[in-house]
Amino acid sequence: MLISISNIKGGVGKTTTAVNLATAAALEGLKVLLWDMDIQKACKFFFEPQKISKNLYATEYSDLKIYEDNRFDKNITDEYDIVIIDTPAGFNKKIKNAIKSSDLVIVPTTPSLLAMRTYNDLVEKGYENLRLLLNGVEKKESHKKVVGLILNLPKNQYFKTYIPKSEELENMAFFQKNIFKINPSSLSAKAYKKLLHEII
Numbered sequence: 001m002l003i004s005i006s007n008i009k010g011g012v013g014k015t016t017t018a019v020n021l022a023t024a025a026a027l028e029g030l031k032v033l034l035w036d037m038d039i040q041k042a043c044k045f046f047f048e049p050q051k052i053s054k055n056l057y058a059t060e061y062s063d064l065k066i067y068e069d070n071r072f073d074k075n076i077t078d079e080y081d082i083v084i085i086d087t088p089a090g091f092n093k094k095i096k097n098a099i100k101s102s103d104l105v106i107v108p109t110t111p112s113l114l115a116m117r118t119y120n121d122l123v124e125k126g127y128e129n130l131r132l133l134l135n136g137v138e139k140k141e142s143h144k145k146v147v148g149l150i151l152n153l154p155k156n157q158y159f160k161t162y163i164p165k166s167e168e169l170e171n172m173a174f175f176q177k178n179i180f181k182i183n184p185s186s187l188s189a190k191a192y193k194k195l196l197h198e199i200i
């Protein structure tokens with residue numbers, strides 16, 4: 001299964017989602033490839049160097065011709081149970097190709113009206129494999145309003161699981177660790193497990 005994590009908007013939790021979802025899947029025994037398509041190389045930053053768990057493989061940014069042709073699906077995805085691509089923010093040709101090749105595109109979205117508008121922009125491009133993941137949810141009125149809007153979407157367009165705003169997630173970069181290493185029993189770690197089970 002090929003999954004892209006993508007959003008036109010930056011800083012919405014794409015890399016955080018990619019790293020933690022990949023780890024959740026590897027911890028359940030799936031063979032996972034985490035593919036960093038972002039030149040910022042942030043995925044790698046979240047792992048202690050050399051210490052990626054047994055089933056989790058990671059590849060760094062490279063200018064992959066693979067996105068220009070159709071070899072992507074056949075050659076790479078057959079070797080893994082799940083391939084997760086962390087795309088950079090934006091919407092260029094490579095991102096488009098990643099989205100088009102994917103079985104599922106997770107669109108992490110922060111709980112704001114503007115972020116919802118950006119999600120709709122992507123939907124209006126006609127992709128049918130997009131699914132909104134609400135990220136950074138707090139217990140406040142404005143967030144409840146956005147949750148209300150999301151519940152009006154067709155059920156296959158959003159995940160029931162949402163990722164709470166948490167200090168542990170914010171601290172991942174400090175510790176260079178994923179959430180399962182920082183605190184496996186945290187609400188956030190549980191949320192990523194739940195998210196995985198909505199997918200597999």
Ligand SMILES: Nc1ncnc2c1ncn2[C@@H]1O[C@H](COP(=O)(O)OP(=O)(O)OP(=O)(O)O)[C@@H](O)[C@H]1O
Pocket residue numbers: 009010011012013014015016017038042087088089135136137163164165166167169170171172173
């Ligand atoms: N649920 C959350 N709670 C608290 N902090 C979060 C949460 N999700 C992400 N963050 C923090 O927000 C920042 C941006 O997250 P992240 O790097 O995953 O976004 P991104 O969409 O990949 O950004 P970019 O577009 O630059 O690639 C990071 O500092 C991250 O730790």
Ligand SMILES: [Mg+2]
Pocket residue numbers: 014015016038042086087088
């Ligand atoms: Mg990122």
